[in-house]
Amino acid sequence: MSAATTFTNTASTSANTGATPLLEIKGIVAGYGRVEVLHQISLTVNQGEIVSLIGGNGAGKSTTLMCISGILALRGGEIHFAQQRIDGTRADKLVARGLVQVPEGRRIFPRMTVLENLMMGAYCRNDRAGIAADLEKVYALFDILKLRSTQLGGTLSGGEQQMLAIGRAIMSKPQLLMMDEPSMGIAPLLVTKIFEAVRALNQEGLTILLVEQNARAALRLSHRGYVLETGRVVLADESKRLLVDPRVLESYLGE
Amino acid sequence: MSAEHTQRLAPFSRGQCIVLGCLAAAPLLERVIPSLQLSSPLRTVIVFAIMALGLNIVVGWTGLLNLGIAAFAAIGAYTFGILTCETYPFQVGFWWGILLAGIVGAFAGWLLGAPTLRLRGDYLAIVTLGFGEIVQDGLKNLEVITKGTQGINPLPAPSFFGTVLTSENNVQWFYLYLAILVVIVWLMRNLEFSRLGRQWFAVREDELAARCMAICPDKTKLKAFAAGAAMAALSGALGASLLSSTGEPSNYDFQISILALCIVIVGGIGSITGVLLGAIVMVGLNVVVLPNIAESLQRNGIGSTSNVFSAPNNYKFLIFGLALVLMMRYRPDGLIQTKKAVRS
Ligand SMILES: Nc1ncnc2c1ncn2[C@@H]1O[C@H](COP(=O)(O)OP(=O)(O)O)[C@@H](O)[C@H]1O
Ligand SMILES: [Mg+2]
Numbered sequence: 327m328s329a330a331t332t333f334t335n336t337a338s339t340s341a342n343t344g345a346t347p348l349l350e351i352k353g354i355v356a357g358y359g360r361v362e363v364l365h366q367i368s369l370t371v372n373q374g375e376i377v378s379l380i381g382g383n384g385a386g387k388s389t390t391l392m393c394i395s396g397i398l399a400l401r402g403g404e405i406h407f408a409q410q411r412i413d414g415t416r417a418d419k420l421v422a423r424g425l426v427q428v429p430e431g432r433r434i435f436p437r438m439t440v441l442e443n444l445m446m447g448a449y450c451r452n453d454r455a456g457i458a459a460d461l462e463k464v465y466a467l468f469d470i471l472k473l474r475s476t477q478l479g480g481t482l483s484g485g486e487q488q489m490l491a492i493g494r495a496i497m498s499k500p501q502l503l504m505m506d507e508p509s510m511g512i513a514p515l516l517v518t519k520i521f522e523a524v525r526a527l528n529q530e531g532l533t534i535l536l537v538e539q540n541a542r543a544a545l546r547l548s549h550r551g552y553v554l555e556t557g558r559v560v561l562a563d564e565s566k567r568l569l570v571d572p573r574v575l576e577s578y579l580g581e
Numbered sequence: 582m583s584a585e586h587t588q589r590l591a592p593f594s595r596g597q598c599i600v601l602g603c604l605a606a607a608p609l610l611e612r613v614i615p616s617l618q619l620s621s622p623l624r625t626v627i628v629f630a631i632m633a634l635g636l637n638i639v640v641g642w643t644g645l646l647n648l649g650i651a652a653f654a655a656i657g658a659y660t661f662g663i664l665t666c667e668t669y670p671f672q673v674g675f676w677w678g679i680l681l682a683g684i685v686g687a688f689a690g691w692l693l694g695a696p697t698l699r700l701r702g703d704y705l706a707i708v709t710l711g712f713g714e715i716v717q718d719g720l721k722n723l724e725v726i727t728k729g730t731q732g733i734n735p736l737p738a739p740s741f742f743g744t745v746l747t748s749e750n751n752v753q754w755f756y757l758y759l760a761i762l763v764v765i766v767w768l769m770r771n772l773e774f775s776r777l778g779r780q781w782f783a784v785r786e787d788e789l790a791a792r793c794m795a796i797c798p799d800k801t802k803l804k805a806f807a808a809g810a811a812m813a814a815l816s817g818a819l820g821a822s823l824l825s826s827t828g829e830p831s832n833y834d835f836q837i838s839i840l841a842l843c844i845v846i847v848g849g850i851g852s853i854t855g856v857l858l859g860a861i862v863m864v865g866l867n868v869v870v871l872p873n874i875a876e877s878l879q880r881n882g883i884g885s886t887s888n889v890f891s892a893p894n895n896y897k898f899l900i901f902g903l904a905l906v907l908m909m910r911y912r913p914d915g916l917i918q919t920k921k922a923v924r925s
């Protein structure tokens with residue numbers, strides 16, 4: 327864990343200096359049917375950061391990601407990505423612009439092979455050379471995917487499917503990668519591997535918004551964090567401070 | 582790039598070659614057994630194969646249940662009829678007729694799909710079912726244009742290189758339809774491995790995930806619906822040319838839609854080879870096997886039309902039903918199984 331600590335220390339300083347916002351969410355309101363689920367949520371993800379969004383079950387984390395991805399329509403507020411307003415833009419257009427989500431529960435294509443799944447990620451691209459390079463990058467990140475490339479996605483273990491889901495998202499050439507609970511239902515050893523991969527991706531310059539219920543792991547990895555409770559941001563701070571914040575300790579770190 | 586993407590796609594898979602090859606060889610059997618009727622009824626098999634290949638795009642590849650595919654065949658047949666029949670002002674030839682029928686069919690599919698494809702699976706099935714009925718009623722009641730239950734006739738037979746086929750040229754006619762089928766199978770195979778094909782599979786597998794891959798599910802489904810409708814309309818036009826008549830509107834009823842669905846399911850949902858086999862088995866039973874048995878029974882004085890039990894055609898649905906039950910029990914993924922996940 328010492329590596330993680332030094333990483334957070336250096337990272338938080340870099341996050342403070344010269345931050346350019348990549349994603350800015352300003353007071354968004356959203357819901358399903360008559361129920362309002364998100365009440366005026368605001369958050370910012372700066373270029374090069376890992377930001378974690380933590381909160382209990384049903385707090386509205388996935389709903390927030392669905393709003394950013396353009397899959398769920400807003401009822402209020404604004405979303406800006408790379409200095410452009412994006413709320414109201416169709417989901418498929420946003421992916422092509424680099425706003426990519428790894429949805430909750432992995433959702434790989436079970437009856438396509440691992441390679442076909444990865445190629446689906448590159449569906450919105452035409453640069454053959456770039457796609458080939460990114461495929462190698464994904465295989466370098468998760469060597470198991472190369473081994474299993476001709477196997478059907480549905481036959482992979484949960485952890486392998488999560489790797490495939492992340493790999494598929496990388497094939498879309500994201501500027502901002504949003505991950506919804508990548509550690510959910512996965513063996514601890516694989517969780518470590520996945521989080522290491524997330525860190526490696528970030529060190530190569532990828533900006534990441536990480537949604538997690540596993541607050542400790544997420545905060546150790548990220549530069550900054552937001553705590554969501556029943557559709558409201560109740561805390562926002564640097565991750566290392568959230569890790570020792572008594573309110574976080576009590577509610578999310580089980581101490 | 583991966584091997585899959587650098588490798589050139591063979592024009593046909595091995596299974597497709599075998600099935601199409603067997604079809605091509607079928608008329609030779611007629612020479613061996615002169616009493617056997619093959620090339621004429623096999624044209625009907627081809628017509629249904631084309632309809633089922635269209636339905637396979639919608640049901641097999643995109644995962645949408647369409648219970649009204651016969652309506653598009655009707656639209657194709659009537660378009661062909663109106664465009665080619667001498668009692669109408671257009672009188673285009675056979676080839677223009679089937680081409681335009683396909684285009685009108687695609688448009689009809691798009692018109693039906695646009696407002697309804699957002700419906701969830703079972704609701705969409707009901708809407709398509711209703712559409713199938715509405716089209717029949719519409720054709721029946723638009724008597725001024727469609728001649729009601731009379732049907733539009735006579736309609737032109739195919740012509741090529743200046744020769745017009747007649748009922749004397751059943752073998753040539755069969756080979757012409759087979760050539761059309763070969764072209765369609767080639768198109769379908771390329772479609773399967775195209776960007777659009779991948780889009781369809783992605784939407785079938787997981788709509789939300791597809792959206793996360795920059796795919797718009799609504800547009801994707803609409804394209805599947807239009808493509809399927811175009812193929813069904815083409816098959817309707819080919820069938821009408823075969824009969825030299827559109828037949829009456831109720832020829833395109835729910836039974837036809839269900840037959841097309843059975844072909845797709847029995848053959849192996851999603852597989853082109855499977856659908857071809859399904860058409861040969863299901864329609865072949867109907868138009869080749871049973872009539873030939875009936876004929877030979879009659880020749881030997883065993884069967885008579887006055888005794889309902891001795892006419893094999895009366896067992897058609899019993900045999901269909903049995904075949905379906907046996908399939909579901911022993912080969913739930915159809916004769917040709919597309920790859921399936923062990924665990925999902
Ligand atoms: N499709 C939906 N329809 C109706 N309510 C939903 C839907 N999805 C989520 N909700 C509700 O919205 C709230 C937030 O859910 P969600 O964003 O999934 O939370 P989280 O991801 O933080 O666990 C919950 O109360 C949940 O019941
Ligand atoms: Mg969630």
